[in-house]
Amino acid sequence: MNQGLVAREMLDWEFLESYLRQRDAHFAVHWEWITEVRHKLEANAGLDRGAVTDDVARMSERIERLRYQLLQERSDPDAADYQAAEVLDSLFAILTDRETTTPRHLQQLLEDDTFAVEAIKSLEWCLNPDVPLDTVITSAWRLTKEHFGANLPDQGAESASWPIFLYAPLYLSSYCVNHCLYCGFRFPETTPRRLLSADEAVEQVGLLVGRGMRHILLVAGDYPQKTDIDYYVETITAIRRRWPVSLAVEIAPQSTAGYRSLVKAGVIGVTLYQETYDRSLYRTYHIRGPKAHYAWRLEGLERAAEAGMRRLGLGILLGLGDPVSDARAMVRHAYYLKERFPDRRIAFSLPRIHEGPEGFQIPNPVNDETLIRLYCGLRHAMPGAELVLSTREMPQLRDLLAATCITQLSAGSSTVPGGYDEMGTHFGDEHDGQFRVVDRRSVNDVIAVLKSQGHAIIWQPRE
Numbered sequence: 439m440n441q442g443l444v445a446r447e448m449l450d451w452e453f454l455e456s457y458l459r460q461r462d463a464h465f466a467v468h469w470e471w472i473t474e475v476r477h478k479l480e481a482n483a484g485l486d487r488g489a490v491t492d493d494v495a496r497m498s499e500r501i502e503r504l505r506y507q508l509l510q511e512r513s514d515p516d517a518a519d520y521q522a523a524e525v526l527d528s529l530f531a532i533l534t535d536r537e538t539t540t541p542r543h544l545q546q547l548l549e550d551d552t553f554a555v556e557a558i559k560s561l562e563w564c565l566n567p568d569v570p571l572d573t574v575i576t577s578a579w580r581l582t583k584e585h586f587g588a589n590l591p592d593q594g595a596e597s598a599s600w601p602i603f604l605y606a607p608l609y610l611s612s613y614c615v616n617h618c619l620y621c622g623f624r625f626p627e628t629t630p631r632r633l634l635s636a637d638e639a640v641e642q643v644g645l646l647v648g649r650g651m652r653h654i655l656l657v658a659g660d661y662p663q664k665t666d667i668d669y670y671v672e673t674i675t676a677i678r679r680r681w682p683v684s685l686a687v688e689i690a691p692q693s694t695a696g697y698r699s700l701v702k703a704g705v706i707g708v709t710l711y712q713e714t715y716d717r718s719l720y721r722t723y724h725i726r727g728p729k730a731h732y733a734w735r736l737e738g739l740e741r742a743a744e745a746g747m748r749r750l751g752l753g754i755l756l757g758l759g760d761p762v763s764d765a766r767a768m769v770r771h772a773y774y775l776k777e778r779f780p781d782r783r784i785a786f787s788l789p790r791i792h793e794g795p796e797g798f799q800i801p802n803p804v805n806d807e808t809l810i811r812l813y814c815g816l817r818h819a820m821p822g823a824e825l826v827l828s829t830r831e832m833p834q835l836r837d838l839l840a841a842t843c844i845t846q847l848s849a850g851s852s853t854v855p856g857g858y859d860e861m862g863t864h865f866g867d868e869h870d871g872q873f874r875v876v877d878r879r880s881v882n883d884v885i886a887v888l889k890s891q892g893h894a895i896i897w898q899p900r901e
């Protein structure tokens with residue numbers, strides 16, 4: 439069946455009208471312009487496959503915003519809420535000529551025990567304390583070698599390992615309007631704040647290129663007045679004009695149109711951690727600011743993929759929720775994305791809170807063994823996924839994980855905007871960085887260890 443028709447079949451106008459009439463405080467205003475969209479659609483059958491005009495772009499953004507507004511207002515959505523969200527998403531799919539016309543349904547799927555059953559089982563096998571840790575590690579090592587070791591450029595079948603992709607984060611801004619209870623950057627903490635100009639960012643990337651880096655992850659807090667989409671596009675364009683690097687972003691979730699602008703500017707990947715998938719815990723830790731919006735964040739990677747982003751990085755912040763439930767939900771999220779966007783590369787990260795701002799007690803501390811089991815579990819659950827490890831962890835633990843299942847590693851990182859210098863000595867700490875860099879070895883020292891483990895180093899992401 440024609441994909442446009444599939445989406446059109448989801449357009450139950452009658453249901454939408456009655457739902458909004460009952461549950462939307464601004465029904466009259468919203469229904470007026472939705473009716474206008476409907477008339478335009480009916481008057482112009484070609485709209486669903488046609489060019490995106492300014493008019494259509496404006497309508498689609500309004501629809502997207504309304505859908506999220508409704509989802510956010512319903513703290514515990516019921517079947518009618520989800521149905522209304524699906525109708526609005528189908529309308530959005532038609533207006534934007536979207537490839538995936540079945541409505542977004544990640545939230546419902548996270549609660550579906552029948553989805554990705556085998557993957558979840560293999561995750562749980564790794565987390566079972568009755569299975570010896572060595573057995574889990576050896577099995578994860580085999581799987582990683584099998585899935586990532588095949589195309590080594592200059593190593594034979596006997597090579598001990600697989601190529602590891604090295605990258606560097608570049609913090610563009612430490613301004614943030616959110617109030618995440620566990621973060622030292624939260625508003626209104628009086629931490630020193632800084633925003634890099636495009637020129638400063640270009641200079642910082644130059645220092646990283648000098649260390650061999652060819653892939654940069656641009657990181658920023660959430661401060662819409664300073665780090666809006668125009669700021670990112672300008673900075674990214676300036677960097678790409680000067681340096682031969684590939685770029686990904688770890689920034690606040692954007693609208694589909696916002697992600698489209700980033701893709702157009704040359705960004706290839708988005709990292710967006712859900713922190714915890716537990717909706718009620720999420721509310722507890724994210725009390726103010728745009729990040730309090732669970733559904734907007736949850737569907738961020740899907741919007742990015744719809745906009746054409748190639749690499750999708752998922753993560754949970756260990757220490758917040760129950761790590762096993764969160765890992766299960768993250769695996770379901772990944773399989774959902776993989777089903778809808780089979781050609782995209784999925785990556786998992788497991789950042790762990792080691793310390794929070796004054797007065798913050800880590801609610802569910804995760805020990806080293808559980809962290810190792812979780813990484814091995816993700817390798818088993820989705821063997822072809824990149825597993826990413828940052829410099830938050832101790833060198834010994836990083837080396838063990840790199841020898842076991844990690845495929846993507848940062849090194850020599852600074853978590854301070856403008857933190858890279860010629861000497862490579864400013865890493866950021868609890869006073870000015872978002873988190874404390876624990877592995878402070880130089881890029882060369884990390885490379886030496888990786889090579890001694892039999893890894894080749896690659897500087898560009900795998901296709």
Ligand code: SF4
Pocket residue numbers: 614615616617618621622623624625658659660729872
């Ligand atoms: S975790 Fe991110 S969004 Fe939350 S306060 Fe810190 S920088 Fe801002």
